[in-house]
Amino acid sequence: MKLKTQLKTINDKNEIIEFLAKYSIYADSWQSEKVHSNLTDPLLVYKKQIEKLKTRFNYASADVCAMTKDTFNLDTMLSAFIKEHHHTDDEVRFVVSGEGIFGINPLTELSFEIYVEAGDLLLVPAYTQHWFNLTDKKNICCIRVFKENPKWEAIYELPKRNIEVH
Numbered sequence: 617m618k619l620k621t622q623l624k625t626i627n628d629k630n631e632i633i634e635f636l637a638k639y640s641i642y643a644d645s646w647q648s649e650k651v652h653s654n655l656t657d658p659l660l661v662y663k664k665q666i667e668k669l670k671t672r673f674n675y676a677s678a679d680v681c682a683m684t685k686d687t688f689n690l691d692t693m694l695s696a697f698i699k700e701h702h703h704t705d706d707e708v709r710f711v712v713s714g715e716g717i718f719g720i721n722p723l724t725e726l727s728f729e730i731y732v733e734a735g736d737l738l739l740v741p742a743y744t745q746h747w748f749n750l751t752d753k754k755n756i757c758c759i760r761v762f763k764e765n766p767k768w769e770a771i772y773e774l775p776k777r778n779i780e781v782h
């Protein structure tokens with residue numbers, strides 16, 4: 617994980633965690649379970665970590681979402697993510713493989729970018745203005761975690777209210 621503000625780049629994990637905490641964004645890194653190395657389904661490989669996260673933040677479900685340069689309608693799909701938006705649910709992403717960029721607009725301060733790669737977990741709270749893009753590699757596989765059933769519904773207007781979710 618790497619964080620880029622308009623002024624500096626932060627590579628140190630603890631420094632990134634501390635920076636993000638100011639915006640109620642939670643970041644962590646997960647190791648895969650070596651004992652289950654024959655497992656290929658990310659939801660099984662990271663079962664323990666997912667269950668822990670669900671309990672800690674009161675989440676209900678998880679699924680897997682993957683995009684590559686060969687994904688049908690990738691550009692259309694990305695255009696929905698690239699445009700600044702927010703959700704009424706937290707955006708929780710664990711990167712299984714590949715990489716991506718989350719942009720955060722705190723509204724009262726300058727925007728910054730979080731570069732995520734395999735092993736990175738990011739929890740962007742509901743009502744936080746953000747965007748997402750793939751890197752030039754155009755490849756990511758993520759576990760998504762939700763408060764209710766899996767869904768992706770973006771609101772492109774600025775948030776009218778900030779709800780404390782944790």
Ligand SMILES: [Fe+2]
Binds near residue numbers: 703707
């Ligand atoms: Fe989003």
